[in-house]
Amino acid sequence: MIQAILDAVSLGGVYALAALGLGLVFGVMRLVNFAHAELITVASYTLVMTHQFPLVVSIVLSVVVASLMALLMELLAYRRLRGSNPATMLIVSFGVSVLLQKIYELVFGALPRSASVATGLTGAFTVGGVSITTASVVTIVLAVVILLAMGYLIERTKLGLQLRAAASDFQTARLLGVRSNRLIASAFVISGALAAVVAFVNVVGNPQVDPRFGLDITILALVGIVVGGMNSLRGSALGGFIVGAVLSLLNVILGNGRVYAYSWMFVIVIVILLVRPGGILSKFATKERV
Amino acid sequence: MTTRLRLQELLGPILIVIAFSYVVGLQSAQGLLIVQSTLALFVMVLALHVFVGNSGVLSFGHGAFAMFGAFASGIVTTPSNIKENSLQLQNLYPFLVNLNLGMYPSLLLAIAAGALVAGLSGLLLMRLNGLAAGIATFALLGVAYNIFFYNNRIGPGSQALLALPPFQFLEEPVVLTVLVMLAVYLFGISRAGRTLRATREDPLAAPALGISITRVRWIAFTLSGAIAGLGGAMFAHVAGTVQVQDYYLPYTFMTLSMLIIGGSASLWGATVGTLLVTGIGQILLMMEQQKPILGIVVHLPNGTRAIVIALTLVVMLLWRSEGVTQGREFKIGMPKLKK
Numbered sequence: 278m279i280q281a282i283l284d285a286v287s288l289g290g291v292y293a294l295a296a297l298g299l300g301l302v303f304g305v306m307r308l309v310n311f312a313h314a315e316l317i318t319v320a321s322y323t324l325v326m327t328h329q330f331p332l333v334v335s336i337v338l339s340v341v342v343a344s345l346m347a348l349l350m351e352l353l354a355y356r357r358l359r360g361s362n363p364a365t366m367l368i369v370s371f372g373v374s375v376l377l378q379k380i381y382e383l384v385f386g387a388l389p390r391s392a393s394v395a396t397g398l399t400g401a402f403t404v405g406g407v408s409i410t411t412a413s414v415v416t417i418v419l420a421v422v423i424l425l426a427m428g429y430l431i432e433r434t435k436l437g438l439q440l441r442a443a444a445s446d447f448q449t450a451r452l453l454g455v456r457s458n459r460l461i462a463s464a465f466v467i468s469g470a471l472a473a474v475v476a477f478v479n480v481v482g483n484p485q486v487d488p489r490f491g492l493d494i495t496i497l498a499l500v501g502i503v504v505g506g507m508n509s510l511r512g513s514a515l516g517g518f519i520v521g522a523v524l525s526l527l528n529v530i531l532g533n534g535r536v537y538a539y540s541w542m543f544v545i546v547i548v549i550l551l552v553r554p555g556g557i558l559s560k561f562a563t564k565e566r567v
Numbered sequence: 568m569t570t571r572l573r574l575q576e577l578l579g580p581i582l583i584v585i586a587f588s589y590v591v592g593l594q595s596a597q598g599l600l601i602v603q604s605t606l607a608l609f610v611m612v613l614a615l616h617v618f619v620g621n622s623g624v625l626s627f628g629h630g631a632f633a634m635f636g637a638f639a640s641g642i643v644t645t646p647s648n649i650k651e652n653s654l655q656l657q658n659l660y661p662f663l664v665n666l667n668l669g670m671y672p673s674l675l676l677a678i679a680a681g682a683l684v685a686g687l688s689g690l691l692l693m694r695l696n697g698l699a700a701g702i703a704t705f706a707l708l709g710v711a712y713n714i715f716f717y718n719n720r721i722g723p724g725s726q727a728l729l730a731l732p733p734f735q736f737l738e739e740p741v742v743l744t745v746l747v748m749l750a751v752y753l754f755g756i757s758r759a760g761r762t763l764r765a766t767r768e769d770p771l772a773a774p775a776l777g778i779s780i781t782r783v784r785w786i787a788f789t790l791s792g793a794i795a796g797l798g799g800a801m802f803a804h805v806a807g808t809v810q811v812q813d814y815y816l817p818y819t820f821m822t823l824s825m826l827i828i829g830g831s832a833s834l835w836g837a838t839v840g841t842l843l844v845t846g847i848g849q850i851l852l853m854m855e856q857q858k859p860i861l862g863i864v865v866h867l868p869n870g871t872r873a874i875v876i877a878l879t880l881v882v883m884l885l886w887r888s889e890g891v892t893q894g895r896e897f898k899i900g901m902p903k904l905k906k
Contacts, residue, residue: 499702
């Protein structure tokens, strides 16, 4: 039971990080970046390929690689689409996602690459007669630390103020002197770094990295940002957490019916959206112009 | 997009689709297969156009309607003796084992299945706007995929349904496609179609004129669900098999990309997008196989084709983000494309 709750919290935490990365980019340019999956994947490949290096070096490298790739996506593709129709941007990001998947396939092969990363984190320990996996505890601690750091960045720094302003009204933020190119670039870099954190947690749990490694978590995090409310970064993170935690709990509650966990989760998502179309944290009754 | 019947807007795309079908389809057995699968995908693109193009709301849920269409049509056309003897169909409901229909009744069943699922889910989903609507339709796709993947009472689960009857003549898919194009165009110029586009252009002004956004979207969603059911079933009969994975993300995004690359707002855009994406894929395939194109052999290293296709799609959308036709209808004396 305790393990089930810990698992739910840790999966929720991971999804919250992924959703926050997506939410940051969505906030500044109304882009649902499907290719966030490939940032997670490239960071995971980096971790696996550099497993012989000290762990810290390998983590730093994965953060750098994912952030650089996010920056490149922005410079080469998304920059030209600013202000386009969201549907077009989503399809372009999907194109970028497929493109990168195929490149990974060519470079790393279609079969999974694996290596044991951070072996110290696998295993379990016992507290008061209850066995708890180390990975779930580490994940929770890491997620809490990163979310707190992000909270500080967003609530207390100038960059954070600009990101929040841009997320709620990009045009007005620009009029008030926010430098859009720099802001958007930083949003992408931060989202790349968050993708690397998600990658680390995932690789520790499942070190079989293939070209589609980041896909599932990104899709669910996407659902999460809509559920939580895309117009605020808190909403995005909360939505991601809810999706992850609900999925994890459903897997326990449903028992033999757990193969249908996704269906139940999606039904819950539809119900939440019908009750609160703007997401759980939406404050305004404004309709988005579609 | 247009408001009244202009024959060239309807006949232009139809004649081009017919010309493509016969020119490529009569070349070789391989050409015939290419035409049939292109037409099946095109019907799906048309389904997306009816809803996405006219309403401006993105839908990922159409893969679900195609799935229902394909499985409905597939399960009734697979011969009973095969259903009794194949391992993956052991747990099938008995009435499904004994049910046998011909190709055309099964296609009608697929249309009905698509319309039913879209109509029922639309009652709820059409209340939503913007990306919330997009994600909710995605959730629908996720549920359909999840159920078909694991439920082996209604189908083969994660396995494939085999031995579906193919189309006998090239004329069959061509006629079906032309009928769908006609229906799509007539919907576009109908009162419901025009009203729906009004809600796309201004979702605040349209209700002020007494338009119910939910209602007109629901009509288009149901119609496009019916067409997607047909498209899914055609795709299944062309391939000869049905497998739930074939209708999931790659299928959804491939057809959505075709629509958006061509220009989602017009019949002509859907046509151009489908033919263009298919054409690029085929040319690259020929390059990879070192076949001459117009007498020239360009060699593409193995494994790079998929990369080039994805790259082309991205570059085309960056180049013209409203699609190649920019949502205009077909017109002789080609329109000026630049504003």
